[in-house]
Amino acid sequence: MTDRELIQAAEEASKNAYAPYSGFAVGAALECTDGTVFTGCSVETAVYGCALCAEQAAVAEAVGGGKRSFRRIAIVSPSGKEYSMPCGSCRQMLSEFSPEMEVLAVRGDGRYVSYALDELLFHSYNRDNLQR
């Protein structure tokens, strides 16, 4: 799948976002190393702190589908003037499974930038840090 196709899948997913409070709909498309793609959208609630990011929704779909190894993720907010970077929690969630995966952060106009996740979450906290 091309970058552009993955971005289109993220744009499509963003159409289902539930964002009545921020008005900022987000969609994500997560490509596994076996080529399968899972999507997710942001979900908000009246308790503002209780919201689900699109990336984490996509990870939950993938893990629920038996996949734990990811190659790329595209993240987009169609109304976004800036590149849709993954928040800190999403970086941690993605890093749990694939710390070196590629992140495509997309703007509403379709332009995008690409990063390795370990650039965005340098010296991550991981299972090794739990050793006693």
Ligand code: THU
């Ligand atoms: N959001 C995401 O879906 N992913 C992120 O990485 C950051 C933020 C959503 C959550 C909330 O619904 C809206 O964007 C504004 O923060």
